[in-house]
Amino acid sequence: MENPLKIVIAGCSGRMGHVLLECVFADGDLQLHGALDRVGNPQLGRDAGEQLGVVSGIKVTDSIEEALRNADVLVDFTRPEASMAYLDACQKYDVKMIIGTTGFSADQKQVIEAASKTIAIVFAPNMSVGVTLLINLVQSAAKVLKEGYDIEIIEAHHRHKVDAPSGTALRLGEAAANALGRNLEACAVYGREGVTGERDPSTIGFATVRGGDVVGDHTVLFAGTGERVELTHKASSRATFALGALRAAKYLSAKNSVEGKNKGLFDMQDVLGLR
Numbered sequence: 001m002e003n004p005l006k007i008v009i010a011g012c013s014g015r016m017g018h019v020l021l022e023c024v025f026a027d028g029d030l031q032l033h034g035a036l037d038r039v040g041n042p043q044l045g046r047d048a049g050e051q052l053g054v055v056s057g058i059k060v061t062d063s064i065e066e067a068l069r070n071a072d073v074l075v076d077f078t079r080p081e082a083s084m085a086y087l088d089a090c091q092k093y094d095v096k097m098i099i100g101t102t103g104f105s106a107d108q109k110q111v112i113e114a115a116s117k118t119i120a121i122v123f124a125p126n127m128s129v130g131v132t133l134l135i136n137l138v139q140s141a142a143k144v145l146k147e148g149y150d151i152e153i154i155e156a157h158h159r160h161k162v163d164a165p166s167g168t169a170l171r172l173g174e175a176a177a178n179a180l181g182r183n184l185e186a187c188a189v190y191g192r193e194g195v196t197g198e199r200d201p202s203t204i205g206f207a208t209v210r211g212g213d214v215v216g217d218h219t220v221l222f223a224g225t226g227e228r229v230e231l232t233h234k235a236s237s238r239a240t241f242a243l244g245a246l247r248a249a250k251y252l253s254a255k256n257s258v259e260g261k262n263k264g265l266f267d268m269q270d271v272l273g274l275r
């Protein structure tokens with residue numbers, strides 16, 4: 001492409017960073033412009049493509065300024081404290097930002113929102129295109145099925161995951177609850193054991209499976225009288241999140257000035273045109 005989008009990857013030697021590099025190298029519309037990682041990271045000073053057998057000409061750096069100068073979009077999958085520093089710098093150098101990092105406090109989320117008054121940001125705890133679509137399908141299904149269908153959310157993840165249920169499962173529960181005018185916090189039931197009594201029809205149940213190397217499976221079950229509707233998404237590799245993040249980068253940077261975004265806070269629903 002004549003004018004490829006200049007992408008900076010933060011956390012480039014992490015699990016997501018690695019897959020992001022692979023996806024950027026494979027996409028002719030994108031060009032690696034910078035590769036950031038933390039002070040003391042052993043990859044600093046090495047070619048960002050080294051571990052993938054690619055000579056990119058871009059060295060891994062901890063200098064935000066060096067990486068961001070003249071860049072178009074920073075893609076961040078790191079840790080909240082790192083994201084906050086990158087957010088500051090993106091405002092300073094007028095670089096758009098894709099925030100895939102999770103685990104922000106309410107205060108930090110407010111800082112992100114405030115920053116979106118000056119730069120364009122896509123912020124989503126799950127960048128998978130399929131999961132974003134699933135959230136929408138769950139909303140539609142809940143609106144059509146209404147009461148009379150018991151909603152249960154079943155999720156499975158690898159043995160290393162430390163929290164349950166997954167943030168995505170909670171987001172799916174929220175989508176169903178909102179569509180039905182319920183408050184998830186009040187109606188969620190997390191696991192069952194012993195003599196539980198009959199199921200309260202106003203509840204939304206969650207069940208968690210952990211094991212092996214499952215990247216992430218989510219099913220939303222609507223169990224009615226005489227039928228069940230099951231909406232399922234299965235992630236088989238981290239590439240789904242990386243490809244979604246890069247799609248978000250293109251969404252913010254559409255060359256057409258009417259379509260491109262200079263400021264504002266967006267999520268994957270916006271990126272996919274699902275609003």
Ligand code: NAD
Pocket residue numbers: 010011012013014015016017036037038039041077078079081082099100101102103124125126127128241
């Ligand atoms: P990881 O631990 O493999 O990689 C994190 C990277 O960030 C590493 O390169 C690390 O050196 C760097 N880093 C950590 N602290 C830093 C700091 N203070 N300054 C600069 N760099 C720092 O983690 P991962 O599995 O790649 O996940 C990264 C983040 O992305 C997590 O928050 C995870 O929950 C999130 N994630 C989000 C999605 C999504 O779709 N939004 C998908 C997968 C992972």
